[in-house]
Each structure stands twice: as C-alpha cells, then as structure tokens.
Amino acid sequence: MSTDASIFVRDTLSGEPVEVGRDGSIGLYVCGPTVYDHIHVGNARAPVFWDSVVRYLRGRGYEVRHVQNITDIEDKILARAAEEGVSWEEIVARYTESFHETLDLLGVARPDVEPRATEYVPEMIALIEELIQGGHAYAPGNGDVYFAVESYPEYGALSKQRPDEMRGPEEGADSGAAEHKRSPLDFTLWKGSKPGEPSWESPWGTGRPGWHLECSAMVEKHLPGGADIHGGGSDLRFPHHENERAQSRCAHPEREFVRAWAHHGMVGFSEGKMAKSTGNILGVDEVVERHGRNAVRMWVLQSHYSQPIEYSEDILAEKRRSYVRLVRLYRSLSGSRGDSDLSAKLAADMRRKFDSAMQDDLNTPEALAAVFEAARQAGQEISTRPGAAEEFASLKEALEDIFGVLGLDLGEEFRSDVLLNGDDDTGQHHVMVRYEEEPRQDVLERVARREHSRRRKDFGTADRLRDELAAEGWIVEDSPEGPFVGRGGV
Known part of the structure; x- marks a missing residue:
C-alpha cells in the first residue's frame, strides 16, 4: 500500500474533515489509563480502535508515531493506596501490569511511546512557568498554581460551551481551593503537597502537577510538530481536553497543538453508561473467555468510533457469529491456487471500498461492510459451484491482509x-x-x-x-x- 490518497478525520473542534499525514507521517496521541484499577470492557474500546487505525496507516505506508500516556499519579491512585494500606507505587505497578496484560489479551500492540506522568514533572514545571510569564496562570501563595481561564477567549470552543454554562470548581478539586481562585472555572496546574502524599520540588513549593498538565507536556515532548490526531473518550472533552488545549495554546500560540480531535463514544449497558463509579463494569478477561478476542474487536469496529455503543451478551454473541462466518468463508477458499475473474474483481473492489471507508474519518463499519459483501458474493459462487473454492487466490490474499489490519486472529479457537x-x-x-x-x-x-x-x-x-x-x-x-x-x- 502507499500514501497516494488522503486521510480525513472529522475534527471535534471545527466539525469539519481535516486532512492529516500529507507528508507521509502521522503523529497520534491517545489519552491512556489512570492506573488505579483493572480496566473494564468499556475501556477496551479505545485501545482496540486505535490499534486497528495504526495497523491500517502503517499498512498504507505512513510513518506513525503512536503516543499513549499512563497517569501514574492522581487522587484516585492515592485513595486506592490509602484504602489498601499500601504504597501508591505498588498500586501503579499492579494496575499498569494488569493494563498491559489486557492489551495482550485483546491483541493490541503497545504504543511507540508510553510516557508516565511522574517522568515528566520537570517539563510540566517549565510549562507552568511559561504560562505564568505569559499572564495565563497565577500562584496565589498557598502552594497551588491555577490557570486563568479568562485569559483565553477560546475557552469552551472544544466542548461547545460558553463560560457561563460551565460548572464551577473542577471535579476532584479541594473545596478550600475555591477561595484562592480568581474565577471558579480556573483549574489547577500545581497542587501544594499534603502530608503523606508524593511531592516534587518546584518554584511554588513542594507539590505535584495537576492532572490536565501531563498530556500537554507529553505532546510537546514526543510530537514537537503537534499531534495530527488526538484521541480520547467523549467524556474527556470537558474538562480534560478543554484544559489541555488552553494550556498548550497559551504557552505556545505559535505552534500547532492538535490538527484533529477525535473523540470516541461511550460504552453502555442497556441500563446506562459502563463505569466503575456506577458499578456497571465487566472485566475484559471475562468477556474474552466467553466470546473470544475477535468478537470483542468486531464489536468495537462494527460501530463508528464517534458513536456510543452498547454491550450485551447477545450483541457479543452476534459479533462472534459474524466473525465465524467470515472465517468459515476464508477457510473454504484457503487452498486456492488459481484465480478467476470474479476473485480478482471481488478482491480489487473490497480493497478499494475498504480504503475509501478508512480514509473518510476512519469508518471501520463501512470498511467491514465491504469485507462482508465480498465474502457474501464469494460464498454464493462456491455454494452453486463447489469447485470455485479453488479459484479465489487473490481474494484469499486480500482477506488475509485485511484481517491483519483489523488485528483479527485467524488461528483463534x-x-x-x-x-x-x-x-x-x-x-x-x-x-x-x-x-x-x-x-x-x-x-x-x-x-x-x-x-x-x-x-x-x-x-x-x-x-x-x-x-x-x-x-x-x-x-x-x-x-x-x-x-x-x-x-x-x-
């Protein structure tokens, strides 16, 4: 494959298709997990989707730099450590390992770079200093540093909100911090240390960075030309991505930060959103044990990433059956040595339609529809003329290529x-x-x-x-x- 066609991603900020990768390279930044618990099957949507996108882009000849962070210092981590009576480092080590095991279970390749927040404290301190110098942040003297939302007129553009519509103090903020803020919307860049919590030295005293800051520092470090695509869940648009964008644009207005924001929809049960806070969770290992990893990947990829999807046992069973139908067709023609005109036509049409769908906002359900249509026509030919199964060499090869792009395992039991x-x-x-x-x-x-x-x-x-x-x-x-x-x- 080659990069002779453009890739367009519908940008959440502008609502318009944005072309990426004109120079043959694509920088992808995806918000990773906060490692305080095992990830559930709802959390698996992003890794599976972006793994398939990276496979596709590389298959088309793009040079991809895939960066996905790990938040290894945050209030939830500290709370879990206190609850269990262990160190926060032990919590981080345990659930980072669990996250990696889950990626392996799903057949998801590791990103090229997996930066951890605690490794980038000096970069985050430098970013805060630049914001203070530019009049976009302030230190009221209580050990904290806050971003001044009023200094950035574009604040709210990503989440399509006006400042007067936004909620007050950010979630997770200390109630006592409000008295030190110039505005309730101002968010924390640096938190002054508390007894027993991990802390680092800074010009404002010992403390630790605010959660939103790490992604800004990591994009700047690992994608210095800006992220062509910045992925994350729709629940991160506000406040996380809104704050992230404000920090980076104010610190370096001359630089491109993100060319296209791509937010995936949430995963829910029939009775509501899948989330640890509601108790609506199901472990990835349990789902893979019941249905196989290919069924999970089909479930993710047969819906457009921007839309919410629903989990149920019946839906996963249907996705497994869909995959079985494809593999059954593939196995029926896996011994092909010859190539008929129909095989060549089906293979060429399938590749063209697959590429066209992926180039248009990474449309995996349309891409898969092209695969199922080719399989349907080949199956009809074989059912009426069994000997035709020996004449599908080019379609067999095309199916193998696409199975590889989608991360589907032909050998899965x-x-x-x-x-x-x-x-x-x-x-x-x-x-x-x-x-x-x-x-x-x-x-x-x-x-x-x-x-x-x-x-x-x-x-x-x-x-x-x-x-x-x-x-x-x-x-x-x-x-x-x-x-x-x-x-x-x-």
Whole structure:
C-alpha cells in the first residue's frame, strides 16, 4: 500500500474533515489509563480502535508515531493506596501490569511511546512557568498554581460551551481551593503537597502537577510538530481536553497543538453508561473467555468510533457469529491456487471500498461492510459451484491482509458459553464448548449436556450423547479447558 490518497478525520473542534499525514507521517496521541484499577470492557474500546487505525496507516505506508500516556499519579491512585494500606507505587505497578496484560489479551500492540506522568514533572514545571510569564496562570501563595481561564477567549470552543454554562470548581478539586481562585472555572496546574502524599520540588513549593498538565507536556515532548490526531473518550472533552488545549495554546500560540480531535463514544449497558463509579463494569478477561478476542474487536469496529455503543451478551454473541462466518468463508477458499475473474474483481473492489471507508474519518463499519459483501458474493459462487473454492487466490490474499489490519486472529479457537437449564435440583449451568467449525445450536447443547453429565458422573448419559454426536459426524474431545467438538468421519 502507499500514501497516494488522503486521510480525513472529522475534527471535534471545527466539525469539519481535516486532512492529516500529507507528508507521509502521522503523529497520534491517545489519552491512556489512570492506573488505579483493572480496566473494564468499556475501556477496551479505545485501545482496540486505535490499534486497528495504526495497523491500517502503517499498512498504507505512513510513518506513525503512536503516543499513549499512563497517569501514574492522581487522587484516585492515592485513595486506592490509602484504602489498601499500601504504597501508591505498588498500586501503579499492579494496575499498569494488569493494563498491559489486557492489551495482550485483546491483541493490541503497545504504543511507540508510553510516557508516565511522574517522568515528566520537570517539563510540566517549565510549562507552568511559561504560562505564568505569559499572564495565563497565577500562584496565589498557598502552594497551588491555577490557570486563568479568562485569559483565553477560546475557552469552551472544544466542548461547545460558553463560560457561563460551565460548572464551577473542577471535579476532584479541594473545596478550600475555591477561595484562592480568581474565577471558579480556573483549574489547577500545581497542587501544594499534603502530608503523606508524593511531592516534587518546584518554584511554588513542594507539590505535584495537576492532572490536565501531563498530556500537554507529553505532546510537546514526543510530537514537537503537534499531534495530527488526538484521541480520547467523549467524556474527556470537558474538562480534560478543554484544559489541555488552553494550556498548550497559551504557552505556545505559535505552534500547532492538535490538527484533529477525535473523540470516541461511550460504552453502555442497556441500563446506562459502563463505569466503575456506577458499578456497571465487566472485566475484559471475562468477556474474552466467553466470546473470544475477535468478537470483542468486531464489536468495537462494527460501530463508528464517534458513536456510543452498547454491550450485551447477545450483541457479543452476534459479533462472534459474524466473525465465524467470515472465517468459515476464508477457510473454504484457503487452498486456492488459481484465480478467476470474479476473485480478482471481488478482491480489487473490497480493497478499494475498504480504503475509501478508512480514509473518510476512519469508518471501520463501512470498511467491514465491504469485507462482508465480498465474502457474501464469494460464498454464493462456491455454494452453486463447489469447485470455485479453488479459484479465489487473490481474494484469499486480500482477506488475509485485511484481517491483519483489523488485528483479527485467524488461528483463534472459537468457543461458546452454553447455558443449560438443569434437569436436576442444581439450577442452571455454564459449559464452555470449544470448536474450530461452529456447530449447530443443538450440537453445542448436546456437547454441553454431555460435559455436565460427566461432571455429575452420569457416564451412561455422557456415553449415549457421545455416540449420538459421533453418528452425526461430530467428535468430542475432553480436556481440562472444557470439551472440544470437531468434525469426524460419519
């Protein structure tokens, strides 16, 4: 692939498509986690989406510098450490490791740079000094430093708010800080130290940086020409990104800070937003165990990043089935050596439509629609003329390329979490059934029923179900991870 076509991202600030990467390089900055807890499946949307975008851009020949920070000093981290009676460093180490394990579970590559807030305190202090010198920040003498919102007339443009519509003191701010502010909207750049909290030396006394400051310092350090794309959740538009933009634009008005802001929608259950604060959370490991990582990636990528998406077990099961349909088609033509005119046409059309969708605001659902359409037409041809499965070499190659771009694992073993209504006094039972080729639902249920019978030492029923399945061409293998069902001879 080459960079002969433009990439446009619809900028949250202007509402207009913005071209990025004209010179063949793209700097991407994405707000990363505050490491005080395990991330949930809602938090997984951003890493999966941006991982696919980076894969795509690099596949098209762009030189991509992907920066994603880790907030390793913040009130929530300190609160968790106090709650558990451990050091804040232990909390940071534990949940950073957990975050990395989750990325591995989802097949998400690490960013090129993963800066941590505590590594950039000198850069943040220098930025505060520049803001004070420019009249955009002030130190009232209580050990804190605040940004003067009234000094920046564009404040509110990113979140589409007027100052008189905005809430008062920022969330998480000390109630006592309000008396030292010139305006309730002024936000903290430096927090004076408190007993027992980590602190650093500064011209204003010992303390630590405000949360919003780290991203400004990191973009300046690692993307000195500015971020072509700055990603983050829609919940970060205000106050985090609004404050971040104000700091950077005021400190260095002559520099480009961000060319295109790209905010992804929130993830919710049917009853509301998925968030730790509401208790609506589900672990990534649990979801991957039930549905597989490919289903999670399909769930994320089959919705446009800017829109909210909903999680449910039924939705994830459908995404898994969607992926299985694609892989089943791919496997049917994986032995192709020849290439028909139809194969060449489908491959070329699919690549063109896929690229066109990705170039237009990273439209992954439209890109995937092109893949499903090519698979549908190929499947129709093979169903009417089985020998055609040997004539799809170019489509097979194109599918492999796109699976790689999307981070989908062709070798992933499929699995289904089968819920059985107990025929005894023990109620319902979950049985994980593994397979390569998806069986019919009745086959899955009989395999699960056989496993449940084995667990209860009802070997007569287990043997009967095994023989019944074998007569239909299904062979069941037992393992500590659960039963595996595959095709055998009839």
